[in-house]
Amino acid sequence: MRATLVQDGKNDLPEVIRSVAAEPSVNGVGVFAAAGSNPVSDRFDAALTELSVPVFGGIFPEVLYQGKRTADAAVVIGLTVEPTVSIIPDLSGPEAAFDAHLPTGVPDDGTAFVLVDAYADRVEDFVAELFSKYGVDLSYLGGGVGSLNLKQQPCLFTDNGVREDAAAFVTLDTTTSLGVRHGWKDIAGPLRVTDADGPALAELNGEPAFSVYKQIVEEDAEVTLNADNFFEVAKRYPFGISRLDGETIVRDPFEVTDDGTLTCFGDIPEDAFLHVLKGEEDALIDAAGEAYAAVADARTEETAVLFFDCISRVLYLESAFERELNAIGDADHPDVGALTIGEIANDGEGHLEFYNKTAVVAVTESL
Amino acid sequence: MPSDLSQETIQVLYEISLAISPRSDVESTIETAVSTYLQKLNCSAAAVLQPLGAPTEGAQREVVTTLPEQYILADIIEETRDRLPETPAEVNAMLPLVDEVESGMHRHVMALPDYGVLLLLKRGPPLAEDITLSLPDVNEKLATACNRVAVQKQYETQYRNLFQEAPVMFVRTQATEDEPVIADWNTRFAKKLGYTDKDLQGRPLAELYAEQSREKLLDGGYTDALENRLGTVERVLRTNNSKEIITKMRATPHYDADGAVLGTRMLFIDVTELKRRKVQVSVLNRVLRHNIRNDLTVIQGRLDMAKAEGDTATHLEDAYEKTEELISSAKKARHIQRLIDNPEVRQHDAGEFVDFMISRARTEFPDATVRADIESGPVPVLASNGLQHALWELIENAGQYAGETPIIEVTMRRDEDTARITIADDGPGISPAEHEVLEAGMESEIEHGSGLGLWLVHWVIDRSGGEVRFEQDNGTVVTVTLPLAERDD
Numbered sequence: 096m097r098a099t100l101v102q103d104g105k106n107d108l109p110e111v112i113r114s115v116a117a118e119p120s121v122n123g124v125g126v127f128a129a130a131g132s133n134p135v136s137d138r139f140d141a142a143l144t145e146l147s148v149p150v151f152g153g154i155f156p157e158v159l160y161q162g163k164r165t166a167d168a169a170v171v172i173g174l175t176v177e178p179t180v181s182i183i184p185d186l187s188g189p190e191a192a193f194d195a196h197l198p199t200g201v202p203d204d205g206t207a208f209v210l211v212d213a214y215a216d217r218v219e220d221f222v223a224e225l226f227s228k229y230g231v232d233l234s235y236l237g238g239g240v241g242s243l244n245l246k247q248q249p250c251l252f253t254d255n256g257v258r259e260d261a262a263a264f265v266t267l268d269t270t271t272s273l274g275v276r277h278g279w280k281d282i283a284g285p286l287r288v289t290d291a292d293g294p295a296l297a298e299l300n301g302e303p304a305f306s307v308y309k310q311i312v313e314e315d316a317e318v319t320l321n322a323d324n325f326f327e328v329a330k331r332y333p334f335g336i337s338r339l340d341g342e343t344i345v346r347d348p349f350e351v352t353d354d355g356t357l358t359c360f361g362d363i364p365e366d367a368f369l370h371v372l373k374g375e376e377d378a379l380i381d382a383a384g385e386a387y388a389a390v391a392d393a394r395t396e397e398t399a400v401l402f403f404d405c406i407s408r409v410l411y412l413e414s415a416f417e418r419e420l421n422a423i424g425d426a427d428h429p430d431v432g433a434l435t436i437g438e439i440a441n442d443g444e445g446h447l448e449f450y451n452k453t454a455v456v457a458v459t460e461s462l
Numbered sequence: 463m464p465s466d467l468s469q470e471t472i473q474v475l476y477e478i479s480l481a482i483s484p485r486s487d488v489e490s491t492i493e494t495a496v497s498t499y500l501q502k503l504n505c506s507a508a509a510v511l512q513p514l515g516a517p518t519e520g521a522q523r524e525v526v527t528t529l530p531e532q533y534i535l536a537d538i539i540e541e542t543r544d545r546l547p548e549t550p551a552e553v554n555a556m557l558p559l560v561d562e563v564e565s566g567m568h569r570h571v572m573a574l575p576d577y578g579v580l581l582l583l584k585r586g587p588p589l590a591e592d593i594t595l596s597l598p599d600v601n602e603k604l605a606t607a608c609n610r611v612a613v614q615k616q617y618e619t620q621y622r623n624l625f626q627e628a629p630v631m632f633v634r635t636q637a638t639e640d641e642p643v644i645a646d647w648n649t650r651f652a653k654k655l656g657y658t659d660k661d662l663q664g665r666p667l668a669e670l671y672a673e674q675s676r677e678k679l680l681d682g683g684y685t686d687a688l689e690n691r692l693g694t695v696e697r698v699l700r701t702n703n704s705k706e707i708i709t710k711m712r713a714t715p716h717y718d719a720d721g722a723v724l725g726t727r728m729l730f731i732d733v734t735e736l737k738r739r740k741v742q743v744s745v746l747n748r749v750l751r752h753n754i755r756n757d758l759t760v761i762q763g764r765l766d767m768a769k770a771e772g773d774t775a776t777h778l779e780d781a782y783e784k785t786e787e788l789i790s791s792a793k794k795a796r797h798i799q800r801l802i803d804n805p806e807v808r809q810h811d812a813g814e815f816v817d818f819m820i821s822r823a824r825t826e827f828p829d830a831t832v833r834a835d836i837e838s839g840p841v842p843v844l845a846s847n848g849l850q851h852a853l854w855e856l857i858e859n860a861g862q863y864a865g866e867t868p869i870i871e872v873t874m875r876r877d878e879d880t881a882r883i884t885i886a887d888d889g890p891g892i893s894p895a896e897h898e899v900l901e902a903g904m905e906s907e908i909e910h911g912s913g914l915g916l917w918l919v920h921w922v923i924d925r926s927g928g929e930v931r932f933e934q935d936n937g938t939v940v941t942v943t944l945p946l947a948e949r950d951d
Contacts, residue, residue, distance in 0.1 A: 223497070230530035231506045231585070285473050339474050339593060340586070341504030366480040368473045444566070444585035445504035 096399050096462035097121075098431045100160045101132075101169040108134055108169050109142035115173040116146045122177035125208075125265075126152030126252050127433045130242040131167035135249060140256040149180045151263045152252035153210050153240030156406040159432035162420060164409070170431050174462050176267045178208075182253045183262040186215035193224045193262075202268035206234050206459060211262040213239025213436035214247035216293065219362045219449050221262055222439060226447040234271035235447055236457045238403050238435030239360070245349070270460045274389030275342050275442040277453040278382025279333060283311040284370030291363040295356050296334075296348070299369065303355030308332075308348070311371045325351050330411050333452050334359065335370040342442050345372065347407055347451035360437050360451045374452075376415045379408060383454040384422035391424075393458040400424045401457040402432030408452055409434055423456055467592055474502045475596055482603045484611045491611050492527040495604050496580075500529060503593065505584040506567075507535055511543065512578035515550035526578065535583070538563055542571060542581055553579065558597075560588050572597055574605035631709070631730035634716055635667050635684075642667045642684050642725060654732065656702035672698035672706050687713035687726045699730065705927065708734045735805075738921070745917050746795060753791065757784045794851075794914040798921065801848045805925055809947040812881050813841035815850050816874050819857050823870060827861035836874040842947035843881050845926035849944075852922035855915045856885045856940050864889025864937065880928075881944050888937040892916070 099115060101108045108128070116124050124146060128134040134154065143150055157166045181198055185191040201207065209225065211218045218239065225235070241250045249257040286307060290298035299307040309320045312332045320328050326349055335343040346369075348357040363369070383404070394400065402423050409416045423429045440455040441447040467475075481498035485491040496508045507530060511523040522543055528535050541563070546553055557579070559571040568588035572580045580601060582589070589597075625632055626648045634646035644665050652662060655670060667684075668676045675697040686692040697711040709730040715723045761781045768777035813836065820834045843849075860870045864887035871886045919942075923930045928944040 227530050230534045232534065285469075337470055337473065338502045338504050339471065340584075340589070367477055441506075442504070445506055446501050448501075 096175065096430070096459075097173045098160060099171045099173075100165075101171060102165075103132065103167065108132070108171070109136075109138045111171050112142045112146070112150070115171050116148050116150070118173055120175050121148060121173035123148050123174035123180075123267075124150045124152075125172035125174060125178075125431075126150065126169060127158045127172070127431065128152065128154050128169035128252075129158045129166050130154050130156055132169050134169055135257050143252055143254060143256055146254060149178050149265075150252060150254050151178065151180045151208065151210065151265045153263070153433075154242060154250040154252075154257075155240055155433040155435055156243045157409065157434040159402055159404075159420070159429055159434070161427045161430065162424070164416070164420060164434065172431055172462070174267070176269050176462055178265045178267050180254070181264045182251075182255070182258065183221065183264060184258070184260070186212055186217055186221060186260050186262050188217070191217065193221050194228065197224070197228060197264060198266065201229050201233055201266045204232060204234075204270050206236070206267045206269050206271040206457075208265040208267075209235055209237035209262065209439045210240050210251060210265075211237070211437075211439070212247060212250055212258075212260050213241040213360065214245070215260050215262070218262075218437070222447055222449045225264070226441075231441045231445070231447060233266065233441075234273050234457070235439055235441050236271065236273060236401065236403055236455055237439045238405075238433070238455070239437035240433075241436055243406060243436070267462070269462065272390040272393040272458045273440055273442065274386035274456040275438075275440050275450070275453060276382035276386040276389075277342060277345050277450070278379040278385075279335060279343070279345055279372035279374050279452060280378060281335060281370045282315055282332075282373045284335075285337075285368035286370070288363055288365050288367045288369060291365045293362050294359045295352075296359060296363045297354075297356045304357045305351045305355035308357060308371065315373060322351050325349075330407050331374050333372050333374075333407075334363070335372045336364070336367050337370060338446075341445045342450075342453070343370075343372075344448055345450055345452040347405075347437075361449050374408075374411050376412060376418075379412060380415065380419045380422055383419045383456070386454045386456040387423045390456055390458040393460075394424075397461050399431070399459045399462050400429040401459060402429035403435050403438050403440075403455040403457075404432065405438055405450075405452045405454070406434040406436060408454070411452075419454070429456070467596060471590075471592060471596065475593075475600055478502050479600050479603055482600070482607050484607045484614070486611075487615060488608050488611045489527055491607050492604070493529065495607070496527060496529050499580075499582060503582065503584070503589060505570075505582045505589075507538075507583040509535055509539055509542075509581040510574065510578055511539070511546075511581065513550075514553050514573060514576065514578055516546075516548045519548075523579065535581075538569065538583065539581070542569070542579075545571075546579065550576075558594055560594060562588075570594065572601050574608065575602050577605035577608045580604070631732070633667070633728045633730070635725040635728065637684075637688060637723070637725045640666075641680060644670075645725060651730070654701070654707060655699060661702075670699055672700045674698065684726070687728075688715055688723050690715050696733075697730070703927075706734075707732055708737050738924070742798060742917075742921065745914065746798065749791060749795065749914055754788060757788050757791075760784050761788075791914055794855075794918055797848055797851050798914065798918055801846065801918075801921060801925070804847055807844055807846045807926055809842050810845050810849050811840045812843040812845070812849070812874065812883065812944060813837070813839060815853055816841075816872060816883060818850075819853050820872055822854070823857050823861055823872075826858075827868070827870075829867045830861050830864075831867070831869045833869070833871045834873075836872065837876060841874065841876055841881050843926075843944040844947050845928070845944055846922055848918065848922040849926065852919040853883065853885075853942070855919050856942070859892075859915060860885060860887035860889065860938070876946060879946055881946055883942045883944070884939060885942075886935075886937060886939040890937075892932055892938055 099111055101111050157164050158170050160170045183193050183196040249259045251258045251261050286299040289301045296304045312320050329348045334346040337343050346359040346361050348359045350358045438450040438453050438455045478498050482495045492510050509528040510526045512526045554573055557573045561569055563569045568584045570582040574580050631651040632648040635642040636645040644662050668679055692713050694712045697709050699707040710733050711730050713726045713728040716725045716727045718724050761784045764777040764781040768774040823832045869888045873884045875882050931941045933939040
């Protein structure tokens with residue numbers, strides 16, 4: 096794998112993509128672009144569609160390159176292992192048959208990058224379809240692509256240009272070790288979900304979800320929670336869906352509607368028990384370090400360290416996020432990564448999940 | 463269940479338990495539950511085998527569900543099958559089974575009492591012992607749900623078979639914003655109306671009704687049915703080949719699981735035959751009551767006059783003529799009785815019949831000019847018994863009532879589906895009132911036909927699935943259309 100940072104004024108993204116793809120050792124191209132780099136243009140589309148090797152990627156709130164984060168650059172990755180790229184359209188379609196767009200065979204113990212439009216309605220159905228079809232013999236990593244403006248727009252890079260409401264399922268015949276941790280601590284619960292529809296959480300314990308959540312958060316945060324400051328305050332108080340012997344699944348509420356319904360990134364199952372979680376800087380950063388520690392033994396000179404971390408952790412940790420990044424390997428690592436809107440992984444060994452606010456570290460044998 | 467479980471464990475077990483409920487079929491009941499097992503216990507795969515004990519000697523337990531797809535687990539499922547003993551008691555004694563099937567992969571095999579076996583695979587360490595000891599209660603709930611759905615499906619299948627094979631017509635409709643559409647039906651309904659399943663699915667019900675019934679359906683009848691206020695009513699269905707079926711129909715509301723009205727369930731009983739017999743009895747009754755009495759009165763009068771006047775020849779001639787008519791009526795009544803008793807529709811050669819009728823007409827009406835324009839060779843048609851009598855009735859009518867030297871023209875043509883026989887004469891024709899009575903298929907006190915002959919024609923052709931049309935065109939033109947027995951397609 097060879098990654099190239101593309102920054103405005105220094106080099107040109109379409110040119111770099113063409114140039115990387117033309118290298119004899121390159122059998123596929125990944126493009127991770129920060130939203131602030133404004134990558135989409137006719138020239139960019141043309142570069143994607145003209146390549147002679149498979150290409151995939153997307154627009155993320157921020158991207159990672161050699162241990163640094165950037166909000167206004169892109170990373171072009173030349174892959175020596177040929178990827179098999181499947182694009183799944185109509186990710187919000189109620190009747191969309193995802194299976195029809197998925198490959199019948201995948202490499203044993205291979206690696207799968209899964210990138211989804213974060214604002215599509217059926218991300219979790221798609222993740223469930225992947226689990227149903229391939230199990231966890233693959234190591235999955237990836238997450239939600241898009242910008243933080245809460246609008247669905249073209250954000251997924253394909254050899255047909257930039258798409259929205261779609262997913263990319265990219266398999267590679269290489270092994271990957273995964274570490275998944277979040278570090279959020281339980282401060283209240285269990286609260287039973289008595290009314291929910293997809294990502295819309297209407298009732299907890301038979302009462303409007305917002306009033307239950309507000310009472311817990313206000314008591315802890317000592318602020319008055321309302322629709323105006325909801326995003327700012329709620330980023331510190333996500334929900335947790337617990338399970339045994341695995342990392343709690345975090346759900347990030349990002350808005351409240353007039354009827355007291357909370358909308359989250361990711362579905363909230365009815366009848367599940369939720370906990371209200373709280374972040375503490377050290378605990379979150381330690382968790383990222385634990386995620387790396389879980390896979391550090393797999394590192395060799397040939398391996399690559401990839402990091403998919405939730406943008407909301409950045410919003411919460413702010414300047415302390417540099418410490419989290421430093422916890423992932425040495426100063427030049429992770430090699431590449433992205434700050435995503437929701438993360439996809441199978442926590443190293445168990446069930447495949449769509450997470451929020453979670454750090455996913457991967458050590459890949461070769462790319 | 464252990465008494466010292468952590469809150470988290472109790473919570474997770476409760477969540478799995480809540481995910482278990484009978485669903486539309488066993489597969490989806492298990493899939494929903496197993497998916498929650500996997501997520502909540504962070505397992506990587508699951509399968510359910512059925513039954514608990516081996517089904518029969520040497521036979522394998524069936525794989526009801528796997529998650530992920532079966533091929534991924536095939537080896538482990540096979541190995542698990544081999545490990546399980548034969549009888550349920552032996553299986554229960556052996557389970558739960560926890561072992562390491564491959565490096566870092568643990569297998570958990572648990573009983574689903576009276577149903578089957580649950581297999582869970584987990585990477586990393588096995589499930590904690592307190593979980594393994596607590597799961598039987600949850601597993602029992604899953605087994606109960608599966609057994610309940612299986613029994614329910616069995617009843618549904620029986621009901622469905624009964625519904626499909628019932629000797630009456632069933633239809634279930636779906637209420638829509640516009641008009642009711644057909645959502646389900648039984649075999650008899652489709653067969654009687656001559657439609658395929660594809661034709662019927664989602665089709666507006668009104669399209670299958672005759673005009674008057676359609677108006678009643680759309681003008682409040684369906685609303686009454688949705689509100690269970692309709693009762694039993696007469697409705698006329700129209701078949702794919704435009705025939706009418708008179709039915710007694712009963713419609714009741716069809717509810718969803720929450721009690722909301724989705725549409726109607728409708729039961730149609732075909733009373734066409736019953737109606738036809740009522741008309742036949744009515745006509746025969748009229749003939750006996752009215753025509754025979756009148757004819758006998760004439761005969762009696764002529765005999766009285768012959769006796770009183772001594773001039774017997776004219777009176778006896780008239781009395782003889784009326785007696786002949788009565789005998790003819792009696793013969794026709796006998797044909798009609800046979801028709802009623804033996805309504806079988808079978809294949810006849812209309813070509814042979816028509817050939818024979820033409821020869822007979824030339825013999826019996828030597829003063830008539832009989833012209834024939836018919837296709838050579840056999841013309842196999844489907845018709846009820848009595849076809850020959852019906853065709854002769856029409857030719858005889860022309861020979862008797864079309865004047866001294868009538869011209870009778872008989873033609874026969876066949877197209878893709880039907881044979882068409884036309885009998886035309888240059889006589890005075892049949893009265894419009896008689897047509898109307900025949901086309902309506904019933905008599906009233908005021909409007910009735912004069913004799914049995916044309917009724918015999920009407921009933922034979924109607925029962926054959928054919929059609930009779932009367933026209934006046936410098937005489938009478940009667941066209942009989944009959945379905946071909948061997949269609950060209």
